Amino acid sequence: MTVTAYFASLSLLKLLKNMPGGVSQGLIWGIMALGIYITFRLLDVADLTVDGSFTTGGAVTVMLILAGWPAWAALLVAMLAGLLAGLVTGLLHTRLGIPAILAGILTQFSLYSVNLHIMGMAANKAVSVDKYHLLLSSRNIPAAIFTGALIALVLVSVFYWYFGTEQGSAIRATGSNPAMSRALGINIDNMKLLGLSLSNGIVAFSGGLLSQYQGFADINMGRGAIVIGLAAVIIGEVLGGAIVGKRLNFYGTLSFTVLGGVVYYLVIVIVLWLKLNSNDLKLFTAVVVALFLAVPYLRGQQKSSFARLKRKGG
Amino acid sequence: MLHLESISKTFNPGTINEKKALSGLSLHLAPGDFVTVIGGNGAGKSTMLNAIAGVWPVDQGRIILDGQDITALPEHKRAGLIGRVFQDPMMGTAPNMQLEENLALARRRGDRRGLRWGVTKAEREEFYERLKGLGLGLEDRLTAKVGLLSGGQRQAATLLMAAIKQPKLLLLDEHTAALDPATAAKVLELSDRIVGENGLTALMITHNMTDAIRHGNRLIMMNEGRIILDVGGQEKQQLTKQQLVDKFAALAGVQMETDEVLLSK
Numbered sequence: 001m002t003v004t005a006y007f008a009s010l011s012l013l014k015l016l017k018n019m020p021g022g023v024s025q026g027l028i029w030g031i032m033a034l035g036i037y038i039t040f041r042l043l044d045v046a047d048l049t050v051d052g053s054f055t056t057g058g059a060v061t062v063m064l065i066l067a068g069w070p071a072w073a074a075l076l077v078a079m080l081a082g083l084l085a086g087l088v089t090g091l092l093h094t095r096l097g098i099p100a101i102l103a104g105i106l107t108q109f110s111l112y113s114v115n116l117h118i119m120g121m122a123a124n125k126a127v128s129v130d131k132y133h134l135l136l137s138s139r140n141i142p143a144a145i146f147t148g149a150l151i152a153l154v155l156v157s158v159f160y161w162y163f164g165t166e167q168g169s170a171i172r173a174t175g176s177n178p179a180m181s182r183a184l185g186i187n188i189d190n191m192k193l194l195g196l197s198l199s200n201g202i203v204a205f206s207g208g209l210l211s212q213y214q215g216f217a218d219i220n221m222g223r224g225a226i227v228i229g230l231a232a233v234i235i236g237e238v239l240g241g242a243i244v245g246k247r248l249n250f251y252g253t254l255s256f257t258v259l260g261g262v263v264y265y266l267v268i269v270i271v272l273w274l275k276l277n278s279n280d281l282k283l284f285t286a287v288v289v290a291l292f293l294a295v296p297y298l299r300g301q302q303k304s305s306f307a308r309l310k311r312k313g314g
Numbered sequence: 315m316l317h318l319e320s321i322s323k324t325f326n327p328g329t330i331n332e333k334k335a336l337s338g339l340s341l342h343l344a345p346g347d348f349v350t351v352i353g354g355n356g357a358g359k360s361t362m363l364n365a366i367a368g369v370w371p372v373d374q375g376r377i378i379l380d381g382q383d384i385t386a387l388p389e390h391k392r393a394g395l396i397g398r399v400f401q402d403p404m405m406g407t408a409p410n411m412q413l414e415e416n417l418a419l420a421r422r423r424g425d426r427r428g429l430r431w432g433v434t435k436a437e438r439e440e441f442y443e444r445l446k447g448l449g450l451g452l453e454d455r456l457t458a459k460v461g462l463l464s465g466g467q468r469q470a471a472t473l474l475m476a477a478i479k480q481p482k483l484l485l486l487d488e489h490t491a492a493l494d495p496a497t498a499a500k501v502l503e504l505s506d507r508i509v510g511e512n513g514l515t516a517l518m519i520t521h522n523m524t525d526a527i528r529h530g531n532r533l534i535m536m537n538e539g540r541i542i543l544d545v546g547g548q549e550k551q552q553l554t555k556q557q558l559v560d561k562f563a564a565l566a567g568v569q570m571e572t573d574e575v576l577l578s579k
Binding site: 164166168176187 | 367389390391393394396398400405406407408409410411415418419420422423424425427428429430431432433475
C-alpha cells in the first residue's frame with residue numbers, strides 16, 4: 001500500500017465516531033488512576049496489586065449481578081474485595097517486612113487464582129445489558145459518559161475532602177517523610193495499610209465499572225492496569241502543569257488525573273485509527289510512560305551532570 | 315521530668331561491627347532543665363537522644379518521662395511527649411506538603427487523627443502569628459511547599475513544630491550543625507527563646523563548646539556511652555573552653571593538643 005493510499009483509507013468520520021467510546025472508557029480508567037494516585041504519588045509506593053484487584057472488582061461485580069444483586073450493591077462489594085486485596089499487600093509489606101513492590105506482585109499473582117474462583121473457574125463471564133440493569137454500557141455511550149463523569153466528580157470531591165482531613169494528611173505525611181511522621185506520632189504502618197486498601201478499593205470499583213461497560217469480566221482485564229494508571233497520572237500532571245501551572249491545587253490535580261485517563265484513551269483511539277496493530281498497544285503505552293517518567297530526571301541532568309561538564313570541556 | 319536509669323545499647327551484637335553505644339547511662343532532668351550535651355564522635359550523644367525518642371528499643375535500663383515508663387513504647391506512641399529537631403534540616407518536615415500543613419501535623423502530635431479538617435481556620439491565624447514571631451518572613455509562605463524553603467527556614471519551622479504542642483521534653487540533635495554560621499546563630503537564639511517562653515525541659519547536642527557553655531543551665535559531657543561530666547548553675551556559667559578541653563583530657567584519659575576531639579570539625 002502506498003502512502004497516499006494509506007492516508008486515503010483513513011476516514012476522519014470514523015475517527016470522530018470512535019471518540020466518544022474513547023472518552024467513556026477513559027473515564028473508567030481515569031477513576032482507576034485516582035486509586036493509583038494514592039499509592040504512587042501520596043504514599044510513594046508503586047503498588048502492583050492493582051493488575052489483580054482490577055480484575056477482582058470486575059469478577060465480583062459480574063458474578064453478583066448474575067446472582068441478581070443490584071449493580072450498585074455489586075460495585076460496593078467489589079470495592080470491599082479490592083480493599084481486602086490492598087490490605088493483604090499492606091500486611092505483607094508492614095507486618096512481614098516484604099518490600100512493597102514485591103508484596104504487590106505476590107498479591108497480584110495470587111489474585112489470578114482467586115479471581116478464577118470468583119468467576120466459577122471460567123476465564124470469562126458475560127453479563128448482558130439486555131437481561132440485567134447495569135449502571136453503564138458501551139451500548140449507550142452518551143449515558144456511559146454521563147454516569148462515568150458523575151462518578152468521577154463525586155470521587156474527586158470525596159478524595160479532596162478525605163486527604164484534607166487529619167487522617168488523610170497523615171497518609172500524605174507518611175509518603176512525604178516517614179521519619180518525621182513517626183516523630184509526630186503517626187503510625188506509618190497503619191497509614192500504609194489504609195492507603196493501600198483505599199487505593200485497591202477504588203481500583204476494584206473501576207474494574208466493576210469496566211466489566212459492566214464492556215458486558216463481561218475477563219481474567220486478563222486487569223493486565224497492565226498499573227501502567228495505564230501511571231500513564232493517566234503522568235499525562236494528567238503534564239497537562240495540569242501546562243494548562244494551569246503552579247496554581248494547580250489538589251482538586252485540580254485529581255481532576256487532571258481523571259482527564260489523563262481520558263486523554264490516554266483518545267490517543268489509543270487515534271493510534272488504532274492510524275491502523276497500528278492493536279497487539280502493539282502495550283509496547284506503545286510502555287514507551288510513552290517510560291518517556292514521561294524519564295522527563296523530570298533528564299531535565300535535572302540537563303542542569304547538572306558530569307556529561308554536561310564534559311561537553312563544556314572544563 | 316526525665317529519668318534514664320542505667321540504659322545500655324549495643325549495635326550489631328555478636329558481629330565484627332559490634333558497637334557498644336550506651337553503657338549503663340543514667341541521667342535525671344528536673345522540669346525546666348535545659349541541658350547541653352557535648353562529647354567526641356561516637357560518644358553516644360545521638361544514641362542517647364534516639365533511645366529517649368524510641369527510634370529502637372534499648373537493651374537494658376528504664377526510661378521514665380513525666381512519671382510514665384516509656385521504655386517499651388514504640389516511637390510513634392512516645393511522640394506525644396517529645397518534640398524533636400534533627401541535624402538534617404530535611405528530616406523534620408514533609409517537603410511535599412504546605413508549611414501550614416506541616417505545622418498542623420505537628421499541632422496534633424500524639425493525638426488521634428480522625429476525619430476533622432487537617433488545618434482549621436483558627437489554626438491558620440495562630441500559625442501566622444507564631445511564624446511572624448520568628449521574624450524570618452515565613453508567615454507569608456504558609457501555603458508554600460516546605461521543600462521550597464531554605465535549610466535554615468526549614469529548621470526554624472521544625473523548631474516551631476517541635477514546640478507548637480507543648481512537649482514534656484525537647485530533643486535538639488545538633489540541629490544547627492548543617493547551617494551556615496549566621497543562620498545557625500539565629501536558629502540557636504530561636505531555640506533559647508522557645509525553650510524559655512514555654513518553660514521546656516530540653517536536651518541539646520552541640521559540637522560547639524562555646525554554645526554548650528553559653529546556652530542552657532546545665533552541661534553534660536559524654537564519652538564511650540557514659541556521662542563523664544555534669545555541671546550546672548554557677549559552675550557552668552563560669553566554665554571556659556580551655557577548662558572543658560582539660561577536663562575532657564583528664565576524664566576521658568585522652569591526651570590531646572587541641573580541642574579537635576570534642577569539636578571534631
